[in-house]
Amino acid sequence: MKVTQSSLRVGELATGQALTVPLYTFSGSESSAPSVYIQANVHGAEVQGNAVIYQLMTLLESYQVLGDIVLAPLANPLGINQKSGEFTLGRFDPITGVNWNREYFDHQVDVKAWYTEHQHLTNDELFQAYRLMLIEACQARLTNPFGITTGHRLAVNLQSMAHQADIVLDLHTGPKSCKHLYCPEYDIDAARLFSIPYTLVIPNSFGGAMDEAIFCPWWQLTEYATGQGREFLVPVSAFTLELASQERIDLADALEDAKGILAYLSHRGVIAEKVNPASMERFGCYLKDYKKFHAPKAGLIEYCASVGEPLKAGKPLVNILRIDLYGTEQAYQAISLPMDCLPILHFASASVHQGTELYKVMTNVFSLQSS
Amino acid sequence: MKVTQSSLRVGELATGQALTVPLYTFSGSESSAPSVYIQANVHGAEVQGNAVIYQLMTLLESYQVLGDIVLAPLANPLGINQKSGEFTLGRFDPITGVNWNREYFDHQVDVKAWYTEHQHLTNDELFQAYRLMLIEACQARLTNPFGITTGHRLAVNLQSMAHQADIVLDLHTGPKSCKHLYCPEYDIDAARLFSIPYTLVIPNSFGGAMDEAIFCPWWQLTEYATGQGREFLVPVSAFTLELASQERIDLADALEDAKGILAYLSHRGVIAEKVNPASMERFGCYLKDYKKFHAPKAGLIEYCASVGEPLKAGKPLVNILRIDLYGTEQAYQAISLPMDCLPILHFASASVHQGTELYKVMTNVFSLQSS
Amino acid sequence: MKVTQSSLRVGELATGQALTVPLYTFSGSESSAPSVYIQANVHGAEVQGNAVIYQLMTLLESYQVLGDIVLAPLANPLGINQKSGEFTLGRFDPITGVNWNREYFDHQVDVKAWYTEHQHLTNDELFQAYRLMLIEACQARLTNPFGITTGHRLAVNLQSMAHQADIVLDLHTGPKSCKHLYCPEYDIDAARLFSIPYTLVIPNSFGGAMDEAIFCPWWQLTEYATGQGREFLVPVSAFTLELASQERIDLADALEDAKGILAYLSHRGVIAEKVNPASMERFGCYLKDYKKFHAPKAGLIEYCASVGEPLKAGKPLVNILRIDLYGTEQAYQAISLPMDCLPILHFASASVHQGTELYKVMTNVFSLQSS
């Protein structure tokens, strides 16, 4: 199965050069098979998803692809190319500060009105009409007479493509992080298919990210139809995969994640072959129990807790060195939490102002049983 | 009347140095007179408010001050000291990208429950209890066991002080801007007292800024009480003053704005002397009619429209030079709007990516009649 | 006379996109006429040179062009597109901090050895051989087996083109600046031809900038040949024009500077028509008398001295507002110099750390008499 290449224009730089995203398409052989959209590197420093797409494409060349698969690596050219010192300053628009991953369009569909008007349609027709409406709303955004922001233009262009797919995967990483998955509560069974041990179970509501922008309108439609006595599964799935740490390319590890994605695609019938998910213990945590720990004081940070390894209450998360306070108790101090937790990621720098987010930790972790 | 100086600790830098804000206090002679809180420079590049505070303090030394006045210049030390190239990168936290002016605490008071519990109180007691509740909620934020972000710590510290006053003024500037005022709809009569020709009339709801953080809970209380048959004026006033352009110190102009503030304080009985507002035409615009115009394409920008001067439909807002397209019609092109407008501010740089916010313009401008 | 467009590849961004500079060429009708290379915008925020090139090209279309003219606007695509907040952070490589304008190649020609080997050549042959040697040395840099830095690649690519011309103009601007010219001492008569009132007379030595990189090797050759009893004029001319302030596009003003350049080109026989220089008083200052004044203390800056206007000794250059010191003599203080001077440019921001370069001023200014 061979891939074809095209590109998507998502903006224009001050010098006039176009901002473009490379697109790779595998055309599936079965029109009834689900279609897929996978993007990577919307945050500029989170490059590993590109390596995963590379490995996934290499693998797919040997498989029988049934559903269309569109892959968009290097999805944020402005963010990726924005350096500040030795690192990529790719988390937010350098002009406005707006997080590139909070620029997706919130459709705020009036589901009741829309459904009332379209309820006579068959399921397939209904889904097709709804999808078209979502895509057209994105296109309308892009042609706003007062223009739209740089970040919104990028995001809505990507979103417009993503709305065309049945399965959407957004590949991110944390700063210094173990692998984890953002999964909507209604779709929790999917969490056992990827090669990712930790899953954040998120509410079925819009928080600004790509996955939410995709599944929320569909979940709302499904909920409303159910309330009207018409039952169907949420027709579209969307996940954010956090594939370890930023500023890191590791092709061997990328192959593992590509296989995990392949297992999910196999399960969904996107490829003809059977690919089993990796065998591993998997754990979940509700978003409300996912805690951000901010530096209670400034200083130099020795990160003690390893990401992906359970930490007992009272064990040091960090040590804070305050050499300006040498000779006092404050000079070198351990900081711990009062409850057991699972550290998922920590800050990238070893010196922090008061209030810097030092760690994100899961609390009240539960096992995700095999079904 | 002499001022006393103190300082407020709002954070701590990585090296351990405290972030502090200088505070100046005029102690009023009448406890029944309204108290005032004025801050400046929450956005790092918006320095002119400090000059206004300087001039205001110099003036106040010759007046009879009835109500307490607290002034907090240089309110965001981290933002003010954060340089990037020859300019101050002080609009957002350089680590997270979060706008310093969107970090205030949204109380989301359950007004019904609170009022039901406290309705037996006299107005004075009611207001005192409500104020105390707001301040205590801020203090509780500051002691969150998981810590709070650097920006939230700064904002809530300032907010906690502001809640103690009856009148709150937040001094900002635009990028390249004429003077304008943000004024809540319920308090529109106040707009005629400052030395500011243009007023944005904002809804009585929380959008993240200081003024909204202050007046919203009080407006909600007032609304609810009115619904319960108990009428009083909104007990607290809050405004954002945009005092022309950032990266500019002009003491002569600052004196004009200090006199404008004095006129408002005189009107409110904070000083014993009568100070009249400057005579000028004043205009208003509803926030929904305040339009952001984004660059429809990238290029080099010649800003044609002067801020503070009405612009007819079809007249050029900007010319865009695209020297990479020399020899085509796109090489040098005028961009205009299809409606009359009043340009209030424009972007600071002369080269822009597609989507950069070029201008903010008022449309549907109306006259603010003298009452 | 029509222009043809091409482009020069000067690097590659992380996403793989080529960094290219647009090139415009007017092919002269006389091979004996001097050839010209003009570039603009090597510092990202210094955009006005592009407008000057636009106006110059528009003018040249009506003239008879004798010598080849190559124009390279937008010469530093990475620098121009590098934003940080509302401004262009285009003065140095954001990764290394190296000033884009200090990356040109210092040939350090062993003039004695080279001349000894080539002295048998006619002047024309000598110059041609020397030019070829300079260009080949640039090409050799570009193929260094250990690679070269991003900035060096850009600079040496531009320099390689510039070495092919007899006249090189590098269009810059200051931060907040009046127009001024950098002119090598040996070529001071040229300063009367451009539309620029103030000229810095620089030594005939390499300091890292484009103009120096171009004229130095030729001046060294000329000096050495003179010492050997062979007299000729320095065969190549190079100047840096500082065309007022950065972050500013003004087409009307650009037309004036385009005419000034045309007057110089006319004088040199690059165009057939006679174009006279503008009539204005012109002044000079030796580089050793060009003084940088650094902030003696930190604070908020009111810039008092207008650029381009003489300032008497003891008159305020700036006022420094230190509102944290309100009530002391330090709160608002004028700073002046003990000698007469001509302020040429000042810093762009209104708040400064101690040591920030506030002003550059000419001292010991002299009149440049008409010859």
Place this chain on the structure above:
Amino acid sequence: MKVTQSSLRVGELATGQALTVPLYTFSGSESSAPSVYIQANVHGAEVQGNAVIYQLMTLLESYQVLGDIVLAPLANPLGINQKSGEFTLGRFDPITGVNWNREYFDHQVDVKAWYTEHQHLTNDELFQAYRLMLIEACQARLTNPFGITTGHRLAVNLQSMAHQADIVLDLHTGPKSCKHLYCPEYDIDAARLFSIPYTLVIPNSFGGAMDEAIFCPWWQLTEYATGQGREFLVPVSAFTLELASQERIDLADALEDAKGILAYLSHRGVIAEKVNPASMERFGCYLKDYKKFHAPKAGLIEYCASVGEPLKAGKPLVNILRIDLYGTEQAYQAISLPMDCLPILHFASASVHQGTELYKVMTNVFSLQSS
């Protein structure tokens, strides 16, 4: 032995806050013992030296200290507190781009004149006079009537303290780096005393760094005196220690380096106790053989070569992923060097523009024999 704390003022921020460096002093019991100055963290992200100073001070409390020891951790408060995204942008002045470590004062002593005037002095007197001259020259810089830059003020303040010591250690780190030492050629025997396996042997000339600023004038004096027939050892020693990677605090590893420093101090008689250097193989490389390898093309980088481990010619240094070129030979390519080398450090980010410095490698490495 107890330490005393003081602080050094090195500048002032825009808000008026002083920039200060904490100083810790152990007062030695023997005035004839050499005195020591140790600083850390002149580059903002290079924090580990502070941990080494912490461990060293903790150790010194149990030793008999003969010579005065002054320690200056957190030596660059502006650089340390300057964040850009999740990392410390502390390598250069954010306003000017000037590397903080290239701001030291180059004395350019006229050694011949000075020596001629002072040759009648005894060695002790001679050294004392020379030292005084160096310190006074620094003080004169700090009081330049036109002011000095922010970075120069910091550097010369630190240098002025360093000149008072006989032994100067400047603690740095690389980006992703193994431990290595910069050692002047004349003092190569010292390299066997620290706990550092790799040593760069640098010429005895000024390149802008602290170590060079300290030892160069003394080496020049020694050379000149030798030429005049008066022999003495270079009276002052200075080294730069590169203690692994930036953005990393590791107290256990810091203890090893503190012991290494202690071994050197013991050897020099600064402490009374005998502390032996760690047993390890040590290797050297001349600066001319220390090669910077720049990215020959842009892309995503998989760093293959481990720092501190020899790499054979032809073995991959990096793999470059160019997913925009998927399907071509350029998509994933190994890059190697044609000679054996020892990779010392590599770039911190995993995506690079063309020309980024990817690795620094030692070539022509030789063993540093024990004497």
